[in-house]
Structure formats: structure tokens, C-alpha cells
Amino acid sequence: MTALLEIDDVAVRFAVRSNLLTEIGLMPPAVIEAVSGVSLKIEAGETYGIVGESGSGKTTLARAVAGLHHASAGSIRYKGTELRGLPESRFRPLRRDIVMMFQDPVGSLSPRLTIKSLITEPFRIQGMKDRDMEAEAARLLSMVGLPQEFAGRHPHQLSGGQARRVGVARALALDPKLLIADEPTAGLDVSIQGEMLNLLARLQDELGLAIMIITHNLNVVRHITDRVGIMYLGKLVEEGPTEDIFSSPLHPYTLALLAANPEPNPDAELQRIELQGEPPSILNRPTGCEFHTRCPFAQADCEADTPVWTATSTAHNHRCHFPEIWNEQRQPTEHAN
Amino acid sequence: MEQTLKTRGETAQIFHHLVRDPLGLVGLAIVSIILLSALFADQIVPYDPVALNIPDRLQGPSLTHLLGTDQLGRDTFSRMLMGGRVALQVALPTIAGAMSLGLLLGMIAGYGPRWLDNLILLFFDTIRSFPTVMFALAVVALVGPSLNTVILVIMATSIPTYGRVVRTLTLSLKSAEFITAEKALGATNSRILGVHILPNVLGPMAVIAAMDIPTIVGLEAGLSFLGMGVKPPTPSWGSLLNDGYSLIRNTPWPIIAGGLPLIITTLGFTFLGEALRDVVDPKLRGRGGKK
Amino acid sequence: MMAAPVLDIQNLSVRYTTERGNLQALRGVNLTIPEKSIVGIVGESGCGKSTLISTIIQLLANNAKITSGDILFKGESLLDKSEKQLRGLRGTEMSMVFQDPMQTHNPVLTIGRQMIDIQYRDPLSKADKRQRAAEMLTLVGIPDANQRLDQFPHEFSGGMRQRIAIAMALMAQPSLLIADEPTTALDATLEVQIIKRLRELQAEIGCSILFISHHLGVIAELCDSVIVMYAGEAIEQGSVRDVFHTPAHPYTRALLQCDPGNIKEKTRNLPTIPGEIPDLVNLSPGCIFQSRCAQTIPQCAVAHPEFHTSKTGHVAACHLLQPEVQAQ
Numbered sequence: 001m002t003a004l005l006e007i008d009d010v011a012v013r014f015a016v017r018s019n020l021l022t023e024i025g026l027m028p029p030a031v032i033e034a035v036s037g038v039s040l041k042i043e044a045g046e047t048y049g050i051v052g053e054s055g056s057g058k059t060t061l062a063r064a065v066a067g068l069h070h071a072s073a074g075s076i077r078y079k080g081t082e083l084r085g086l087p088e089s090r091f092r093p094l095r096r097d098i099v100m101m102f103q104d105p106v107g108s109l110s111p112r113l114t115i116k117s118l119i120t121e122p123f124r125i126q127g128m129k130d131r132d133m134e135a136e137a138a139r140l141l142s143m144v145g146l147p148q149e150f151a152g153r154h155p156h157q158l159s160g161g162q163a164r165r166v167g168v169a170r171a172l173a174l175d176p177k178l179l180i181a182d183e184p185t186a187g188l189d190v191s192i193q194g195e196m197l198n199l200l201a202r203l204q205d206e207l208g209l210a211i212m213i214i215t216h217n218l219n220v221v222r223h224i225t226d227r228v229g230i231m232y233l234g235k236l237v238e239e240g241p242t243e244d245i246f247s248s249p250l251h252p253y254t255l256a257l258l259a260a261n262p263e264p265n266p267d268a269e270l271q272r273i274e275l276q277g278e279p280p281s282i283l284n285r286p287t288g289c290e291f292h293t294r295c296p297f298a299q300a301d302c303e304a305d306t307p308v309w310t311a312t313s314t315a316h317n318h319r320c321h322f323p324e325i326w327n328e329q330r331q332p333t334e335h336a337n
Numbered sequence: 338m339e340q341t342l343k344t345r346g347e348t349a350q351i352f353h354h355l356v357r358d359p360l361g362l363v364g365l366a367i368v369s370i371i372l373l374s375a376l377f378a379d380q381i382v383p384y385d386p387v388a389l390n391i392p393d394r395l396q397g398p399s400l401t402h403l404l405g406t407d408q409l410g411r412d413t414f415s416r417m418l419m420g421g422r423v424a425l426q427v428a429l430p431t432i433a434g435a436m437s438l439g440l441l442l443g444m445i446a447g448y449g450p451r452w453l454d455n456l457i458l459l460f461f462d463t464i465r466s467f468p469t470v471m472f473a474l475a476v477v478a479l480v481g482p483s484l485n486t487v488i489l490v491i492m493a494t495s496i497p498t499y500g501r502v503v504r505t506l507t508l509s510l511k512s513a514e515f516i517t518a519e520k521a522l523g524a525t526n527s528r529i530l531g532v533h534i535l536p537n538v539l540g541p542m543a544v545i546a547a548m549d550i551p552t553i554v555g556l557e558a559g560l561s562f563l564g565m566g567v568k569p570p571t572p573s574w575g576s577l578l579n580d581g582y583s584l585i586r587n588t589p590w591p592i593i594a595g596g597l598p599l600i601i602t603t604l605g606f607t608f609l610g611e612a613l614r615d616v617v618d619p620k621l622r623g624r625g626g627k628k
Numbered sequence: 629m630m631a632a633p634v635l636d637i638q639n640l641s642v643r644y645t646t647e648r649g650n651l652q653a654l655r656g657v658n659l660t661i662p663e664k665s666i667v668g669i670v671g672e673s674g675c676g677k678s679t680l681i682s683t684i685i686q687l688l689a690n691n692a693k694i695t696s697g698d699i700l701f702k703g704e705s706l707l708d709k710s711e712k713q714l715r716g717l718r719g720t721e722m723s724m725v726f727q728d729p730m731q732t733h734n735p736v737l738t739i740g741r742q743m744i745d746i747q748y749r750d751p752l753s754k755a756d757k758r759q760r761a762a763e764m765l766t767l768v769g770i771p772d773a774n775q776r777l778d779q780f781p782h783e784f785s786g787g788m789r790q791r792i793a794i795a796m797a798l799m800a801q802p803s804l805l806i807a808d809e810p811t812t813a814l815d816a817t818l819e820v821q822i823i824k825r826l827r828e829l830q831a832e833i834g835c836s837i838l839f840i841s842h843h844l845g846v847i848a849e850l851c852d853s854v855i856v857m858y859a860g861e862a863i864e865q866g867s868v869r870d871v872f873h874t875p876a877h878p879y880t881r882a883l884l885q886c887d888p889g890n891i892k893e894k895t896r897n898l899p900t901i902p903g904e905i906p907d908l909v910n911l912s913p914g915c916i917f918q919s920r921c922a923q924t925i926p927q928c929a930v931a932h933p934e935f936h937t938s939k940t941g942h943v944a945a946c947h948l949l950q951p952e953v954q955a956q
Contacts, residue, residue: 053815053816053817053818054786054815063517066521067521068517068520068521091523092523093523095521095522095523096523099521099522100518100521102514102517102518102521103514104514107513107514107515108514108515108517108518109515109518110515110518110519110532110533111515111537112533112536112537113532113533121519121522121524122522125519125522125523125524125525125528126522126523159904160673167518170518170522189672189673189842190672190842190844190883190886190887191672191882191883191886191900191901192900192901193886193888193898194886194888194898194899194900195900197898198896198897198898198900201896201897216815216816217888218816219887219888219889220888222888222894223888223891223894223895223896223898224896256817257816257817260816260817260819260820261816261845261889262819262820262823262843262845262846262848262849262889263845263848263849263889263890264844264845264847264848264872264884264887264889264890265848265872265873265890266848266849266868266869266872266873267869267873268848268849270849272820275817275821278785278787278788278818279785279787279815279818281785
């Protein structure tokens with residue numbers, strides 16, 4: 001059976017540092033690979049979390065799936081249809097099924113339009129002008145829990161949480177199958193980020209949609225996702241069922257991320273994994289395993305050999321040479337603490 | 338933290354904030370007077386502005402001739418009012434034309450492919466490199482002075498002013514997240530340009546247009562002063578100045594009648610433009626609250 | 629007698645004049661930062677954190693007015709000081725680290741030049757100043773400090789820049805470092821590195837830190853004591869342990885419950901605090917949190933709560949803590 005979304009070995013490259021020579025084609029422009037060799041599958045109705053630091057390529061990956069960036073290599077299939085290289089005219093009908101929520105809640109709403117026009121825009125764009133826009137606006141506002149009088153407001157009159165709800169209403173207006181949510185809780189206060197996540201969970205149950213959620217917040221991922229992928233320098237370093245990732249990570253970077261999650265408990269027992277140095281620049285990828293420059297368990301081979309994408313029996317995939325070795329190394333220190 | 342619900346329309350809101358700003362109020366008042374007097378110049382002129390009345394020539398201000406008469410006995414006040422109409426007849430179509438073409442070209446340059454952008458910019462730079470007055474004089478010398486020539490020449494040379502601003506605004510809006518969001522919904526390019534970019538460009542355009550009107554009125558006056566603009570005997574503030582210039586030893590009134598309205602027009606439109614600048618952006622409106 | 633606290637804010641109220649009327653941004657805030665301590669401020673948007681910082685460094689917006697209270701810095705009122713005296717304090721006695729490390733450095737000057745420039749008050753030779761700058765960079769954990777001084781801000785990553793900002797802020801050995809969400813723009817693994825370093829530096833330099841964050845986990849890990857702010861009031865304060873383990877104010881309790889880091893069982897239904905922050909222009913009488921509180925008693929609607937001491941000895945402004953209510 002084909003999954004709802006299948007991503008195979010996808011790369012997204014950008015040209016950087018153009019100059020006169022590159023402009024007239026005498027020299028190839030410098031290229032960075034913002035997303036490199038990413039493979040994953042999302043089943044219908046599933047919630048998939050993409051976690052990574054800023055600059056790890058998670059937003060680029062999301063935008064490539066939504067057809068907003070051109071994937072340079074690999075394959076992105078939606079219900080078996082290849083999306084890579086699909087011209088916009090043929091992608092457009094698919095945009096009813098694949099929708100996106102953006103990071104900046106207010107900035108992703110056209111500033112001069114009213115909320116009513118904003119949430120009924122999907123109908124106009126997809127040529128469903130015969131719909132009763134008043135009724136649809138009312139339906140969508142109540143679906144996301146906004147009072148009806150918001151219809152006449154403008155985006156800048158909304159709070160971050162309210163603007164997010166408008167974003168949800170716009171995304172879900174056409175009853176999509178896959179929602180890509182880029183940092184849906186960014187900028188929201190702790191006391192209301194739960195409202196947003198609960199709303200997404202409720203709508204997922206009601207509408208049966210799959211959600212690909214991009215976030216750096218591990219606490220959020222743990223509660224709401226079925227599967228997680230961890231990105232580092234544009235590559236997926238580990239991917240699998242959420243419980244497995246949290247209980248037995250197979251990549252040291254995942255372990256470091258999990259350990260770096262400060263707990264709201266002053267007496268929490270911290271088992272920090274001390275990373276060395278700073279994340280390298282994507283313009284200057286380290287050789288071998290990209291993580292070896294910061295990895296506390298790095299071996300001699302890690303600098304030279306590039307680890308391959310390895311699948312285990314539980315659909316828990318990783319990109320590390322020695323997951324067994326470092327997991328063993330780590331155990332004694334844990335008991336010592 | 339704007340919680341108050343505003344249901345008034347956009348235009349009504351701009352007007353509301355405009356009249357609360359002293360600068361905007363003065364500007365709006367001056368501009369209204371200028372527009373009304375130009376619109377109803379026919380009805381309110383006390384005399385035919387081109388009718389000769391040699392016996393009454395070169396009179397000082399009086400109740401019968403508010404600003405006196407010129408060397409041909411024409412009523413200076415009437416000529417001033419009609420001159421205003423001529424000035425706006427030149428300025429308004431010029432602005433409208435330059436703005437529409439500037440909008441079109443600027444949006445294409447900013448939104449379209451790189452090569453088209455470069456081509457349009459080259460076109461703008463080419464026009465820009467002609468000094469307006471010299472260019473106008475050359476054209477007028479070739480085809481002869483007329484109102485339409487003046488309008489066309491000034492319009493052509495003003496296109497880059499608008500085009501460049503529109504291009505810059507479009508370029509920055511193009512990468513704004515709300516435009517990406519529209520693309521993700523499948524919006525076509527024409528929809529993005531028309532529904533989402535255009536309304537955000539119009540505000541700043543209105544400001545530039547308001548500030549530009551005095552420049553164009555001045556250009557028209559300058560060309561008419563040189564005899565290259567409006568054909569005599571049609572009155573223009575420029576030709577009033579020209580007449581007054583030769584009569585300066587006899588009477589100051591024609592110079593005043595040509596110069597003062599130019600100054601007032603400049604002030605009025607500039608005030609209005611300044612005040613508009615602060616209110617066209619809905620986010621800046623009603624500032625003075627928390628940062 | 630004990631030395632005067634580094635910062636002592638007493639009954640501070642600040643209001644903004646806005647188009648809609650007076651916005652009461654801060655009301656009766658008390659805050660003490662003892663010597664050599666790290667005090668955290670926790671609060672969500674609209675709680676008055678930014679106003680509080682602007683008031684401490686005396687850089688309030690034009691439409692703001694301090695309507696009551698005093699700010700004592702080492703026992704002296706900052707409100708009585710002249711602009712010149714304040715400039716002498718800022719950057720030397722009191723310095724700041726901001727949220728966005730990408731925007732705090734001048735892009736056209738080398739880091740070394742900027743770090744030497746800020747020592748303009750010291751009568752040291754340029755070589756000595758450079759030496760000190762290199763020492764500071766080493767101290768915040770930047771290797772090869774001497775070479776790196778010749779680099780420009782864009783050659784450093786976000787985490788490095790925030791370290792440089794901390795190095796610059798601590799250069800003059802201030803008594804108080806105000807850190808406004810300094811790790812929010814950074815990634816989790818860098819965040820823990822910076823927090824650890826801040827703690828070490830604080831112990832080494834012996835300064836006090838006022839650390840503002842909405843991240844409860846970071847506050848719990850770094851701070852000695854914490855002040856919880858809500859809608860312009862400091863509603864609860866005490867040692868981090870007391871406040872996080874036995875929160876006394878319903879808002880603090882709710883806030884801690886909402887943090888997904890505190891929920892051990894996997895759930896698809898996360899707790900929230902329903903309702904919105906009250907309008908600070910039209911304040912109703914009574915407790916500021918009453919509209920969102922799950923445990924109101926009749927008193928909450930009419931009387932503004934006083935500070936009461938909780939069982940663990942820290943204070944919170946809640947009617948429920950009155951001995952007679954507790955007895956019921």
C-alpha cells in the first residue's frame with residue numbers, strides 16, 4: 001500500500017554567492033544543499049514531527065513538500081503522484097489536499113484583507129465561487145473557536161493566538177488530507193500553546209487529516225506525534241516512532257537534544273550530553289559524518305566515512321556508524337550519577 | 338494592544354486620522370480650496386480672463402478688480418483662478434498616467450523574472466538620464482507648445498519615479514510570508530499582484546503623488562513662463578509670472594497672482610502628503626500607545 | 629548590617645498614555661535582587677516584563693510615566709539621578725544582554741574593535757584592552773580568542789554572538805546583568821551551554837543577574853529565586869524551589885501545569901489557561917487574575933489581594949492564602 005506522502009532521498013539546493021561570472025553563465029554558482037538525502041513516509045491520519053535546530057533545513061523540507069521550493073533531487077509522492085517537477089497548473093488542484101500553516105501567524109495573513117475574506121480565499125482561489133461565502137466564513141470561524149464578529153477585523157488587530165486560528169481556518173477550509181504546520185506554537189505563550197495543539201488534535205480526529213509538524217520543541221513533539229524525524233545540517237539523522245526515539249535514541253545528536261531539554265523542575269536530575277563547539281555552517285559541511293565535530297562519542301572512522309541511512313526492524317532509521325557502541329559507553333556513566 | 342473593534346471603511350479611517358492631525362487638516366483644507374476653485378473657476382471668475390479691456394489696463398487692486406488688471410486690462414484675479422484650473426488640468430492627468438504606468442511596470446519588474454526586471458530598470462534609467470526641463474523644451478520646440486504635449490512629456494519623465502518605488506515595494510512584498518501563504522493556497526500570479534500586492538503599494542503611491550503634484554504644477558508654470566507651455570492667451574500661473582516679470586516696474590500684482598498660488602499649492606499638497614504618510618499604513622495608525 | 633541589595637524596586641507603578649486612555653502597565657511591583665544572586669522573572673506576553681526592564685535602565689518610552697514607587701540601585705534612587713549619572717551607570721554598573729544576538733553587534737566593525745571601544749572609560753593602553761577582550765572571550769568559551777578578535781560579527785554563529793554579547797556585557801564587571809530572554813533565539817543544545825556558562829561567570833565575577841524568560845525550564849535550572857508576573861503585577865515570588873514545587877498562586881500553578889515538560893504521561897489534550905489577559909486600560913476592581921481563575925471566592929471580585937505568606941514561606945498575592953480562608 002502506498003503511504004499518503006512518500007519522500008525519497010530528497011535534496012533541495014540553493015545557489016548562493018552569485019557574481020558577474022555566474023550571472024552570465026561563465027562560472028557555476030556556489031550551491032548549498034539545505035536539504036540532503038531525506039527519506040520518510042507519512043501515513044494518512046498520522047502526525048509526523050520534524051525536529052531540528054534553526055537552519056537544519058526543516059522549514060525548507062516542509063516548503064518543498066508544499067511545492068514552494070523546487071526539490072533538486074529525489075522524489076516526493078503524494079498518493080503515488082510525483083510532485084517533484086510538477087508544473088504549478090497541475091499542482092494547483094492538489095493544493096486542496098496539501099495545505100500549509102506558516103511560522104509567522106500575523107505576517108502570513110495579507111494585511112489589507114478582512115478575516116472573512118482571508119478565510120474564504122481558498123474557495124475563490126480554487127474556483128468554488130458558487131459557495132455561500134457568508135456561511136463558509138461562519139462555519140470556519142466557529143470551527144477554530146473564534147467569535148463571529150472577528151469576520152470584519154484585520155490581521156493586525158488580532159493577537160498571535162487568534163491569528164494562528166485564522167491560519168488554521170484558512171488551511172482547513174477545503175478539507176485537506178495533509179496539513180504541514182511550521183512551528184504552530186512559535187511565539188505563543190505556554191498557557192495558550194495547548195489550545196492550538198488541542199485544536200489541531202481535535203480537527204485531526206474530526207477530519208482524519210495527516211499532520212506534518214515542524215518544531216524545535218521536543219515537549220510538544222512527545223505529546224502529539226506518532227513518528228518523529230530529527231534533522232541536522234539538512235539531513236535526517238534519525239527517524240522513527242516517537243516512543244522509540246525518546247526511549248532509545250540511535251543517534252548521539254538526538255540524545256543531546258533530549259538531554260538539553262530544560263525541565264521546569266529545579267531539582268531535576270540532569271544527564272546532560274556535553275556537545276563540543278558550535279554547529280558547523282552548511283556552506284562548509286564536515287567530512288564523513290556531519291556530526292563528528294561535535295559528537296562526544298566520535299570514533300576515528302567518523303571523520304572519514306559517511307554513515308549510511310540504516311533501517312532497523314521497528315522502522316526506526318538512523319544515520320550513525322556505531323549506535324550500539326555509544327549506547328553501551330553511555331550506560332555506565334548513567335548509573336554512576 | 339489594539340482591542341477596539343473598528344468597522345469603518347479604510348477610506349473613512351484614513352480621513353478620520355487625517356483631520357485629527359493639524360498638518361493634515363491644514364493640507365486638506367488648502368487642497369480642497371484649490372480643487373474647488375479650479376473645478377468651479379468658470380462660475381466664480383468675475384470677468385472673462387481673456388477679455389481685453391485696454392482702458393482699464395494696469396490698475397491696482399480695487400473692489401471691481403480684486404488683484405488689479407494687466408497690461409491688456411485683463412482681470413488678474415480671474416486669470417489666477419483660471420490658471421489654477423490649467424495647472425490641475427496638467428497635474429492630475431499627468432500624475433494619473435505616470436502612476437498607472439509606473440505601477441504596471443514597477444510591479445512587473447519587481448515580481449517578474451530577473452531579465453525583465455533588468456530590462457525595465459534600463460528603460461527607467463534611460464528616461465531618468467534626460468533632464469526633464471531640457472527634454473520638455475526639446476519636444477515642445479519640435480512639435481510646438483500645447484497642453485497635451487506638456488502633459489505627455491512630464492508624464493513620461495515621471496514614470497520612473499513611481500516605477501522604481503513600486504518595484505522596490507513589490508520586491509520586498511514578494512518574499513513576505515503572506516505572499517508565500519497565498520502561493521501555498523494555489524493563488525495565481527495575477528491574483529497575488531492584484532489582490533495582495535497592489536493594495537499594499539497604493540498607500541505609499543498616494544503619498545508620492547500628493548508630494549509630486551506641486552513639482553508638476555511648478556514644471557508647467559516654468560514651461561509656460563518660458564512660453565513653451567500653455568498657448569497664450571490661455572492663462573497659466575507661469576504666463577502670469579511672465580507677464581508680471583515684464584511689468585514689475587508698473588505693478589507687482591500679476592507676479593503675486595502667479596507666485597502666491599504656486600507657493601500655497603506646494604505647501605498644501607506637501608502638508609497633505611506628510612500627513613498621509615503617517616496614516617496610510619493601518620499598522621501605524623493610532624500610534625502613541627505602547628511601543 | 630547587611631549590604632544594600634543590588635536592586636531594590638519598591639511599589640513601582642508605570643502607566644502609558646494611549647489613545648484609548650491610561651494603560652496601567654505596572655502596578656505596585658516589588659522586587660529585590662540581593663548581591664551575587666540570580667533572580668528570574670517569568671511571565672507571558674503582556675505581563676509587563678519589557679516595561680520593567682525599560683524602567684530599571686531608565687529608558688522608558690515618551691508616553692510612559694512612573695506614577696509611584698522607587699528604584700534603588702545599591703541603595704541610591706535611580707529616579708533622582710541625572711541623565712549623565714545614568715549614562716555612567718549603564719554599561720559599567722548595570723549592563724544588558726538582549727534576545728537577538730544577530731542584531732546586537734555593529735556589522736562593519738570587528739569584534740575586537742567593538743570590545744576595545746566599550747572600554748573607553750578605562751585608562752588602559754590599547755594592547756591591554758585587547759588583552760582583556762581576549763580574556764573575556766576565552767572566559768565565555770570562545771577558543772582562539774586572539775585570532776577571533778579580528779573577525780566581523782557575520783563570521784560568528786548565533787550562539788557565538790550571544791556569548792560575545794555576554795562577554796561585552798560583563799567586561800566592565802557590572803554589579804547587575806539584565807538578561808532579556810538571551811537564549812530564546814538559540815537552539816536547545818546551545819541554550820544549555822550558555823546557561824551553564826552564565827552560572828559559572830556569575831560565580832566568578834560575583835555579579836547579580838536579572839534573568840527574564842518565558843521558559844520555565846531555563847528559569848528552574850539557572851535562577852536562585854523567581855518572580856512570577858501577570859498583567860503588570862508581581863503575583864508571586866520566592867526561591868525557585870518553593871515556587872516551582874509548591875506554587876501558591878493559582879496562576880503559577882496553572883502555568884506550571886501547562887508546560888508540556890511537566891506532563892509525563894503522553895496526552896493529546898494539553899492543559900491551558902482559558903480566557904485572556906484583562907484590558908489594562910479599563911481595570912476592574914479585585915484580583916487581576918479573577919477572570920481566568922478556577923478557584924475564585926466572592927472576595928476576589930471586590931478586593932485587590934494583599935501579599936500573603938505561603939506554607940513554604942514565600943509570598944503570593946492571593947485571597948486564598950489568608951489564614952481565615954485557609955482555615956475553612
